Amino acid sequence: MEKELKYVDIVEQPISMHPKKFAMWLFMVTVVMIFAALTSAYIVRQAEGNWLDYELPEIFWFTSGVVVLSSIALHWAYLSAKKDNFAQLRTGMVLAVILGLVFLVGQWYSWVALVDREVFFVGNPAGSFLYVFTGLHALHLISGVIFLIIVLISTFRYKVHSKALDTMEMATTYWHFLGGLWIYLFMFLLLNH
Numbered sequence: 351m352e353k354e355l356k357y358v359d360i361v362e363q364p365i366s367m368h369p370k371k372f373a374m375w376l377f378m379v380t381v382v383m384i385f386a387a388l389t390s391a392y393i394v395r396q397a398e399g400n401w402l403d404y405e406l407p408e409i410f411w412f413t414s415g416v417v418v419l420s421s422i423a424l425h426w427a428y429l430s431a432k433k434d435n436f437a438q439l440r441t442g443m444v445l446a447v448i449l450g451l452v453f454l455v456g457q458w459y460s461w462v463a464l465v466d467r468e469v470f471f472v473g474n475p476a477g478s479f480l481y482v483f484t485g486l487h488a489l490h491l492i493s494g495v496i497f498l499i500i501v502l503i504s505t506f507r508y509k510v511h512s513k514a515l516d517t518m519e520m521a522t523t524y525w526h527f528l529g530g531l532w533i534y535l536f537m538f539l540l541l542n543h
Contacts, residue, residue, distance in 0.1 A: 374520055378527050381490060385483075385531065389538055392479045396542065402474035406539055407463035413456035414536050420449035421529040424498070427505075428522045434512045436505070443502040446525065450495040453532075457488050483535050487528070494528050497521050 367375075395401075427442025461484070464470075469477040501521045504510050510518050 395475050402476040404469050407460040409456050409460045413453050416449050416453045417529045417532050420446045421526050424525050431510050431518050432512050440505050447498045494525050
């Protein structure tokens, strides 16, 4: 009597991610590496001396609150999209965009405050680092606001809903990342100033 051997081929589902999401995550890792290098350079250069002591602009506290509120508004919009609540989705998106723009204006006023305190981009590395940190972050935030505006337009065209969340998820992830990056930079500057 011959026994039958059965060979069962188990095929595992490969781990996959939307290519645009993958590219976005790679970009965010790159940004983390850039800011990690910059903050490390800040600490090394500060230890060498010739470092200007100055107060951080008070508006940084305001802009930090604004960026947190914008993340909350965007997350509310994302949750609303999952429930197909279009009115709340649009309201959250509009709030996130407006708060993002308020943050950028606040960052501009932080530079005005620095100039009033005679802290310039050139002259002392302490000022240079601060302008580079805030300028690079603002540049990334501008890209984030543009992304949010694109998603906002998509919400009015009913292209964002519970069955089409890829773009909304990417915008939310990127925006939370930018908010977290700002909080990190602000805390870093507070602790190493």
